[in-house]
Amino acid sequence: MKVLVTGGAGYVGSVLIPRLLDRGYRVDVVDLFWFGNHLPEQVGILKKDIFYLTTEDLGAYDQVIFLAGLSNDPMAEYSPSKNFIFNAAAPAYLAYIAKAAGVKRYIYASSCSVYGYTENELYDESRPVSSSYPYGISKLQGEQAVMQLADETFSVISLRKGTISGYSPRMRFDLIVNTMFRSAMKERLININNPSIWRPLLSIDDAATAYIRALEANPRLSGIFNIASGNYTVGEVGDLVRAALEERLGLHTKMHIKYIQDFRNYKVSTEKARNVLSFHPKDDVKSIVNNLMDNMEKCSDWDNPLYSNITTFKQMENGIELYSIAGVVSPETNAGALVGSTSR
Ligand SMILES: NC(=O)c1ccc[n+]([C@@H]2O[C@H](COP(=O)([O-])OP(=O)(O)OC[C@H]3O[C@@H](n4cnc5c(N)ncnc54)[C@H](O)[C@@H]3O)[C@@H](O)[C@H]2O)c1
DSSP states (O other): OEEEEETTTSTTHHHHHHHHHHTTOEEEEEEOOTTOOOOOTTSEEEEOOGGGOOHHHHTTOSEEEEOOSOOSHHHHHHOHHHHHIIIIIHHHHHHHHHHHTTOSEEEEEEEGGGGOEEEEEEEOTTSOOOOOSHHHHHHHHHHHHHHTTOOSSSEEEEEEEOEEESOOSSOOSOSHHHHHHHHHHHHSEEEESOTTOEEEEEEHHHHHHHHHHHHTSOTTOOEEEEEOSEEEEHHHHHHHHHHHHHHHHOOOOEEEEOOOOOSOEEEEOOHHIIIIIOOOOOOOHHHHHHHHHHTGGGTOOTTOGGGOHHHHHHHHHTTOOSSOOOSOBOOGGGOOHHHHTSOO
């Protein structure tokens, strides 16, 4: 099977794609490489904006995975217009040309942020969604646009993911557990912005597993799925990160509890993903922290601007490219139709 992953050079793609290769899939990536390229050599890669892809480019693929866009609130708030273009219009355009090209399945990187601010209830996929801030609105718009293209010939699966954490070769330290881990290691301090806020968390490995389950699901299946390793309050996450570091490294960490108003608060049910996709998460906060400790030597340049999406994005918006990749690289071993068909 041949899979095209757009935005595949990011944090999620850099863990997912080696696992897809390991299962025997052929993978090509289209990406703008905002944060560099850490993909294995067998992957065909093309530096291009999704909007410049055409139906002809997609004809050779069985499935398309959308992982692109502005992937957090600070980026979306810094450039709301780009946010709505990249997060709402781009997935819709890509799904439209994928369907026209005869691609059989489209998997969309949605987010639990579509649930907005909820109170004391576990939300499943049938509950109303409501977001009032750019990132959440745009992820919902993207989801609604791609889902309405689903029919018996074109499967569309939307994975509403919780906040991901853990190590990726394309590292991010702007994700809840990763942020706490970084500040604990660097400053022996964990900041808790609001201890009572609920968040579904997802380990990077469980996230990759969810994409594999979606890719390998019954060809006629379409639908929306909540994907999380577990639901936690931010205060509890801080306690668990601190305990894991103390147990393994003997590290003593201070906590700074703040009460900053948050416009996101939700916990989600993952029953549908368990029952329909056979998605059984294996991780929790302790195993995420252990994964970070196992890989610490590869990312202990804590202040690398490429590890913070908003820092990199602001520099790019001001004309500074932190990482530049020279044109197109297309390994002979596995150059895909798209890469092969593109002039270099
Ligand atoms: N990381 C999380 O916690 C999380 C949670 C829920 C949903 N998501 C969603 O999952 C997806 C992947 O997240 P991530 O953490 O890997 O993001 P990331 O920021 O690490 O990677 C995004 C990648 O997309 C590329 N890109 C952006 N716009 C593009 C365009 N128009 N054309 C081509 N490439 C483009 C960037 O260069 C980058 O490599 C995103 O859509 C995000 O909204 C992420």
